[in-house]
Every structure is written in structure tokens, then in C-alpha cells.
Amino acid sequence: MLDRSTPRQTTLGEPAHEAHVEQDLARAATGIASELGDGLSALWLVGPLARGEGGMVSDRGELTTYPGYELIAVLRRKPARHSAALRSLSGAWSRLLGTRLFLAGIGARAVPHLPATRFWLEAQSGSLRTLAGDPELARHIPELDATRLPSRETFALIASAFTAIALGELEQVSPRAKTERLHAAVLAVGDTLLLRNGQLPPSWRERAAALDHVRGAGELALLYRSAIAFFARPDHWTPSGVSVATWLEQTRRSLSHAYLAHEATRIQAPIHVFGYMRHPDPITSSHSEHRDAAAPPSLARRARLLAMRVPTLAALAVDPLDRLVRASVALAFAADAPACRTHVAAYLGIRTAFGAADDDELAKALRSLAGGLLDDPIGAPFARLSFDPPAPTR
Numbered sequence: 001m002l003d004r005s006t007p008r009q010t011t012l013g014e015p016a017h018e019a020h021v022e023q024d025l026a027r028a029a030t031g032i033a034s035e036l037g038d039g040l041s042a043l044w045l046v047g048p049l050a051r052g053e054g055g056m057v058s059d060r061g062e063l064t065t066y067p068g069y070e071l072i073a074v075l076r077r078k079p080a081r082h083s084a085a086l087r088s089l090s091g092a093w094s095r096l097l098g099t100r101l102f103l104a105g106i107g108a109r110a111v112p113h114l115p116a117t118r119f120w121l122e123a124q125s126g127s128l129r130t131l132a133g134d135p136e137l138a139r140h141i142p143e144l145d146a147t148r149l150p151s152r153e154t155f156a157l158i159a160s161a162f163t164a165i166a167l168g169e170l171e172q173v174s175p176r177a178k179t180e181r182l183h184a185a186v187l188a189v190g191d192t193l194l195l196r197n198g199q200l201p202p203s204w205r206e207r208a209a210a211l212d213h214v215r216g217a218g219e220l221a222l223l224y225r226s227a228i229a230f231f232a233r234p235d236h237w238t239p240s241g242v243s244v245a246t247w248l249e250q251t252r253r254s255l256s257h258a259y260l261a262h263e264a265t266r267i268q269a270p271i272h273v274f275g276y277m278r279h280p281d282p283i284t285s286s287h288s289e290h291r292d293a294a295a296p297p298s299l300a301r302r303a304r305l306l307a308m309r310v311p312t313l314a315a316l317a318v319d320p321l322d323r324l325v326r327a328s329v330a331l332a333f334a335a336d337a338p339a340c341r342t343h344v345a346a347y348l349g350i351r352t353a354f355g356a357a358d359d360d361e362l363a364k365a366l367r368s369l370a371g372g373l374l375d376d377p378i379g380a381p382f383a384r385l386s387f388d389p390p391a392p393t394r
Helices: 015-039 079-097 108-113 118-124 152-170 175-196 204-211 218-232 244-267 273-277 299-309 311-317 320-333 338-347 359-374
Strands: 040-046 055-059 062-066 068-075 100-107 128-133
Touching: 015 040, 015 062, 015 068, 015 079, 015 128, 040 118, 055 218, 062 068, 068 079, 068 108, 079 100, 100 108, 118 152, 152 175, 152 320, 152 359, 175 204, 175 218, 175 244, 204 218, 218 244, 244 273, 244 320, 273 320, 273 338, 320 338, 320 359, 338 359
Parallel strands: 068 100
Antiparallel strands: 040 068, 040 128, 055 062
């Protein structure tokens, strides 16, 4: 399954697209391997391109890989010693190729002990291709099972996707950027539902088909297929029968309802944003931890109940990842609601008069909390890119 000779690297598989990607990868692999020299054990391509689901755009007739290349340098020495070189190579090759190239580093000795994360589950099930170095090294990645991933993985995935939408609303990014983030969030919610059902098929196409069999995920499966089409050729994608502004509003509403309906089943939370944000039970816990909901309230639950009623206590009584999920959902789907903003300000530790906070303050605090919780150089090397992407190369 690993290091397979992929019949194609892009979703559409057009010869010109495949040739463009192969040329880019050959140039980058040769240059990076030459620069790192004997310090490089292997160079891996990961993500959608590695499993044949990459995208392509055309800019004034010039093809560009979308959204870019994610590479991992497996290093013989500690990655920290190469951090400056990796950053420099990422920037240089992004400029040379005219698209984003992200280069992360891990130590070769860490490969057999990589953590059980969604990222490495995808890598060892097909989203990895060796470009240079030892082709056998990837076979030492631990065998992972979707049924045994820590529950934190789904919450981190959701928090990252909704943080991206929320920052797009707070910082008023372009309609194109909002569209991209919303499509990415659809994929994240779909993957979350599948993981909670103990599965994560290797490809987006297989995941869309699997969602057809998840109870209550019918509308989400349709949105998931639309997201696949978007990421194949974002420059050709247009919403069907409505304007982009209308599509954004309708899809945000549909995604919010799909996610909150799933959460209502999982933790008996209300199917509206404000109620979800103030739900007294932990959000970031496994299903089994909610089985004793009828038991007498514990001291911890009483503290959470008080925090929901007195927002200023939330930063003390609610787990940080739990606060991030609540805050990102609220700002993604109800950023203009004063009551939501007051509670979110408290979850994010913003101290202002009467709990008021402007968009810049909320965005800065949300990005800081997300970065601190979701940055994981080993378990999820590219996690930050979903909610804090760099500026375009062109």
C-alpha cells in the first residue's frame, strides 16, 4: 500500500496535469535532496497528491498545482538542527514552482514510534509516496486502525476546520478564500463522522460513498462530493444555480445543522449554536464518557454549569480544547450574535469591559489558542496550514 506507483496524482488525471506535477516533484526532490545531502534518509510526498487526489488551477494559461505540495524530510539527525534549512527550502521552492511547497522534518529514529494520529493513519493507508532516499523507510510507520485513534483526533480536526471558517469571518477574507475554507470544513466534518463510526477509507471518493451509509449524513454526503469537485479544479468550480454569496450562506447553514445534529445525538446538546456553546457537559470526550449522564452531577460538572452561567469563569473551568471547539463553532456560525461573542471572549480569556471584544481581538485570541493546541510537528506536521495559511506565492 505504501510507496505504490500511483497511476495518477490529480483527481482529474489529465495528461498535462500529471506531467506538470511530475516535473515539479522531480525538480523539488532533486534540489532538496542535494541541499540536505547525507542528512536526508528519505523525502516523502504526503496528502491528496500522494493518493491521486491533487488539484490544479490555471493562471493566465499557466498550470499550478493546488493548493500545493506537502513534503516530509526524514532526517538522520534531530530535525531541530535542520529547522532553518527546511524553512529556507520551503520558501525557495515555493517561489521556483509558483505554488506553495511546505517542507516539514522528522527524525528517522521516530518513524517506528510515530503517534496514532489521523495524519499518520492516512499516510500509512495510501497518502504517502517516497520521492527520494530509502523506499523501505515508510514501511516502518506503525500500522494504525481508525477504530483505535484517540478521540482527541476528531475534536482537533473539527476545531481546526471551524477555526478557519471563524477567522475568515472575523478577518473578512475574500469570497474565494471563504469558499475554500467552507469546502475544507465539509471534508473535516465528513471525516469526523466516519472516524466516529470506526472507519476512514483511503480516498475522498471512498469516504463520500461511505457517508451515504451513515445515518443522518445524506445532505453532508452531497456537500462532500461538491468539495471534492472544488479541490480538483477550484478555478472551474461554481455553485449550482445561485450566487457565491448565497451559496456561502446556505452551505454554512447546512454544515452547522449537520454538525450540531450529530452532536445532539452524541452528547444530547441543543441543535443551535448558543445552546451548544453553553452545553454543561464536556464536548471533547468520547461517547462512552456520556453514558452516565443521568448520574448525580459531579463537582466538575457543577463547576462547568456555573461557568456556562458566568462566562468569566469559563477559562478556568473548561478544558482548553473544549473551549476551542465551542469558540470556533460559535464564531464560524454565529459571529455576529452579541451573546455568542460575549461567551467566546470569556472562553478565549479576553478581558474587556462587559465581555465585549472586537473582531481583531477575537481573531488574535482564537488563532493563539488554536496554534497552541493544534500545532504538532510530529503527529500533524501541517495542521496549522488549515487555519493559518501563508500568503499566496503569486
